[in-house]
Amino acid sequence: MLSFKSRTSLLRRFGEDEGGNIALTFAVSAVAIMGCMGAAMDFSTLSNAEARSQAIADQTALTAAIFVRDNNHKPEGDDNGYLEGNHTAEDLGYEFKGWVDGGASNVNVSLVYDDSAKEARVKVTGRTVPTFMQIFGKKSLDFEAESIASYLQIDDKHPASIALVLDNSGSMNWDDKIANSNGSSPAGANPRIDALEDSVNKFSADLSSRLGTEDSSGQKTIRMGMLPYSSNIISDNRVDMKWGYLTPNEVNAMTPSGSTNSNPPMAEALQWMNVENTYHQNEADRANEDYREPLKFIVFMSDGQNTLGSYEFLADDTAPVLWRQNYNGSWSGAWASSYPNGRNGYTRGHLRRNTDRLTIDSCNTLKAQGAQIFTIGYALDVGDYHANYRNQPYATEHVNLWNQTNAYNLLLSCASKAENFTTAGDTQQLEEAFDEIQNAIVKELIRIKS
Structure with missing residues (x-):
């Protein structure tokens, strides 16, 4: 056993030892x-x-x-x-x-x-x-x-046109949750396409029960359409704008495959909205009612960045990646966090596809015309996802920070306002996102006290 003198000497040396103080400070800081x-x-x-x-x-x-x-x-x-x-x-x-x-x-x-x-x-x-x-x-x-x-502040339903632009690319076959370490599906995971179908079915059914199809005078008020896409609009699964709501048969026909290009469906949604006033005008005339210009809504959901189209560079000092174009026209990048002071020949910014720009152009035109756009980034947490490939039970696909950043930039740029863009990490969050959009639409169409 140490003597009292030895113990006090040891304590004094510990107090004078800067390394010990640093270790103690670090431990306290780490706990905090x-x-x-x-x-x-x-x-x-x-x-x-x-x-x-x-x-x-x-x-x-x-x-x-x-x-x-x-x-x-x-x-x-x-x-x-x-x-x-x-x-x-x-x-x-x-x-x-x-x-x-x-x-x-x-x-x-x-x-x-x-x-x-x-x-x-x-x-x-x-x-x-x-x-x-x-x-x-x-x-x-x-x-x-x-x-x-x-009760008294609920007016007759305002007419509306609602278009859904939905990513059906191959990655929508993947799980919605990050895979286990061995590549298998984690508990509670679902194929992304199943979650999308369930969420859209609920969205359509709930709107139907809350808004109906006509106002008190018998005038039809709601038109809806759906544009599933991969490298282009998937023609077999599209549902052109119509009076009423999407049916389960229409929604459940969605089948994921191929690459990702949001430009064609967003351009088509713009064309749809350009002629929606005429449909509502004709219906008002039929019902012998005063015409009210329909409110227009776009719901745009994607689980990744566009993978088709030529690259365009946008300088941005806040971007997470440094880029440079090589002599053969290809691009190479480095994480800005690895080279905080820059790297010879590299510039900090975003490397996006021209299909992003064209999509945003359509979104901006829609917004300028008064349409409200809601966007959802789905299952974009960085990590490996079980891919649900046949005969490959442990195959995974990776979502990296660059994929996530590009997808979020596009969706945020398209949204009418920042709060109209939301992220959904899994099936339940996707349903919640569609519920929030549904509530926002209903509040626009029916006045509520508080």
């Missing part, structure tokens, strides 16, 4: 950094749950108020509407991720029909399960959202 990261993850989870619950509250309140407006009474018995009282999110057909305590079956949706105020009031409550904060005894984090829809 890890704590901040853990807390940030927990509150990010809570924020996602709050956003999801707000979408559910808005949709439920609007649907309830529309029922009363159309039927002059609140739902009772076997009526096709939401009954007053408490429901679970699962009962109403919604899902929540596993990090919500008990899942959708433990998220409460309270609905009250207030005939005095002429409004439907909805409150959604639940709790998330934190990871880091459990260390400090915090076993759950509560979330809630509220929405009110007034």
